[in-house]
Amino acid sequence: MSTANLFRLVLLAAIWGASYLFMRIAAPVLGPAVLIEYRVVFAALFLAVIALLTKKPLHWKRHWKHYVILGFFNSALPFLLFAWSARTLSASVLAVLNATAPMWGALIGAVWQRQMVSPRVLVGIALGTAGVALLVGFDHVSSRDGAGLAIAAALFASFNYGIASTYAKAAPAVEPFANAHGSMWTAALMVLPSLLFFPAPGEPTTGIMAAAIALGVLCSGVAYLLYYGLIRDVGATSALTVTFISPLFGILWGALFLHEVVGWYTVAGAAIVIAGTVLVTGYRPGFGGKANLA
Structure with missing residues (x-):
């Protein structure tokens, strides 16, 4: 990998890692529904401009069902x-919990294809589970009111990413940019009803x-x-190494900008989850291994 491509990879990991920072900043004020509606609308508008400039059509009539499925499982529901x-x-805990998505994808894929999970994948899942247990067991946020439900919701969000990745493997072949663009518009429509139930609890500042x-345009x-x-x-394969790097940036940004405590359990839990993800995805640098991106 060239220096320029390595820089782009690290930049991408830094941007995706920052999504937890931005959610942590804005969600308490805007609420989940308003924040995510902003996110998907801003993303859709940005991608629409790019589509116009590059003349990349969506072919709505042919692929609208595909965009709906991706929009729901890969954007609307997990984002919310x-x-x-x-x-x-x-932000640190969110980043690590999100890193479990490939493990969910491996389990869902095995059930979907009615195949036995390999010993390597089982070890990876066990490591991932142990890493999450270590992190949430020692991190002080687990003692906050409602932390248990919040952790379960974040894990269920990652589970939905696993569903999306499993579906994508068997879905009709659609140009990757169109997948991103079309799913953002369908996600924007699906998030709209939730605004009735989760209005913004506060007045947003600049x-x-x-x-x-x-969160929308950048992340x-x-x-x-x-x-x-x-x-x-x-x-x-090389692009998907971002899966292993972005949680580290999630922890870094949380510590730098939100003054979150990074204890030994944060580092150890993240390392164990990432190790489990590597085993589950079967990634081996330079050997064409497969990986799933959350």
Whole structure:
């Protein structure tokens, strides 16, 4: 991998890691529904501009069902769940919980294909479970009111990413940019009804709105462009190493900007979860291993 592509990979991990920071900042004020509606609308508008400039059609009539499924399982529902959890959990904990998505994907894929899970994958899942247990067991946020439900919601969000990745493997072949663009519009429509049940609990400041815009344009729109560009230039296997790096940035940004405590359990839990993810995905640098991106 060239220096330029390595820089793009690290930049992408830093951007996706920042999504937990922005949710932690904005969710307590805007609420999960308003924040995520902002996120998917801003992302859809940004990607629409790119689509117009690059003349990339969506072919709505042919692929609308596909966009609906992706929009629900890969965006609308998990985004809402993570934003709901962000009112209680730290950015560090959210980042590590999100890293369990490939493990859910491996389990769902095995059930879907009616195949036995390999011993390597079982060890990876066991490690991931142990890492999450270590993190939430020692982190002080687990003692907050509602932390248990927030942790369950974040894990269920990752579970939905696993459903989306399993579906995508058997879905009709659609250009990757169109997947991102089309699913953002369908997600925007699906999140709309939730605004009736989760209105914004506070008045947004300029900083809160900046976080919401960054979450949509930067963490969804720009990140998708970087990700698919890396797939084109270095291949899917190398591009998906971002799965192992982004949780580290989630922890870093939380510590730097929100003054979150990074204890030994944070580092150890994240390392164990990442090790489990590597085993589950079967990633081996330079050997064409497969990985799933949350």
